[in-house]
Amino acid sequence: MSARWPRQVLFGDIDAMFASAAVLADPSLEGKPVAVGGPPPRGIIAAASYAVRRFGVHSAMPTIQALRLCPHLVLVPPDRPLYQRLHRELQTVTARFFPETEWTSVDEFYTDTTKLQTRHPDPRELGLALKAEISRSTGLTCTVALASGKAVAKIAASTHKPDGLSVIEPGCEPAFLAPLPIGSLPGMGPKSTEAVQRLGVRVIGDLLAPRFESTLFLLLGTRMTSLQSLARGVDTDPVVADRETKSMSHETTFDEDTDDLLRLEPIVHGFLEQLTHDLRMEGLAAGSFTIKLKDARFRITTRQRTFSTVLNYDPDMWPDIRRTLVELMQPGARYRLVGLGLSNLVSAPEPLFDRRQREAVAILDQLIERHGAGVVRLGGLPRSDEGDRKRKHGRQD
Secondary structure, eight states, X not given: OOOOOSSOEEEEEETTHHHXXXXXXXXXXXXXXXXXXXXXXXXXXXXXXXXXXXXXXOTTSBHHHHHHHOTTOEEEOOOHHHHHHXXXXXXXXXXXXXXXXXXXXXXXXXXXXXXXXXXXXXXXXXXXXXXXXXXXXHSOOEEEEEESSHHHHHHHHHTSOSSOEEEOOTTOHHHHHTTSBGGGSTTOOHHHHHHHHHTTOOBGGGGGOGGGHHHHHHHHTTHHHHHHHHHTTOOOOOOOTTOOOOEEEEEEEEEEEEOOHHHHHHHHHHHHHHHHHHHHHTTEEEEXXXXXXXXXXXXXXXXXXXXXXXXXXXXXXXXXXHHHHHHHXXXXXXXXXXXXXXXEEEEOOSOSSOHHHHHHHHHHHHHHHHHOTTSOOOSSSOOTTHHHHHHHHTOOO
């Protein structure tokens, strides 16, 4: 039996979740160089499978560059309803294993397993059991790491992907961290990493080397103490279960700049449809919204407005959002990006609708879960092709 740990934190990272989800939806993609993202020339890679990463393709890379690196890349559009469904299935699994879980994103989570050691004295067996259940329930693979703190657990997972398992025993943290690249440490962003590398600091262990101490202190100042603590594996950052969702948003970049309101409108209310569906599925409502525009000169303008009451039904929200979009657009400006965010999220008060409307919305949400947003609607919003119809008839609201 393993000795009891004073503190034990488990970190889970679903392997290339968006790309893996595409393979689940279409098994013929298995083993192919799959990436999720928008088409060239302005599309961006949102996620890359491990098969395509071997070519140097990674998230946030322009799609046109990814295609140069991997000409036979299979590009798949994002499927948010699928990701949300898989996320809920993952939450069901973690709820069976752990009393509380902190989801930091749709595909990453922490849980404090210190009090579970009586039932699961062997951390490796706990990790293997969790991985097996995630695979069985969702078809996804997960890399799991256990350590005495969140930072070391996350770093350990990153060094064992994909489908890995790592256990860093208490007291072993400095030896594990020492040979890893300095950029692996939380808080060491690209600029900080480049700056310390110029001093000769290459690996995490160098932060603790006496020969670098004085020059590092001059460069990092008060950050030096916290970074050295992390380099020793000392991390007391707590696991915060059920972290509140403060906001949610969507945005897109166009292939060609546009000043056409009739093109922007259906895109923005398409975002609204999906966001309000997500709100309802999570039992939330929004108190405010933000419209974001980026023009051809890369200048970003935003405008935030507050609803008269919290809402999660798109026809009730669209008039305010459309009006704000019209106000934000400037004469003569052409836009390359538009975005919509919903914020000040709270638990949805009951009832937001009367009984008949509530039943209709529930049916709508079931259809969206099955087929995606935009396939069916209850009315009150123009369809995504309405701009084209208006354009043909020379009309504009």
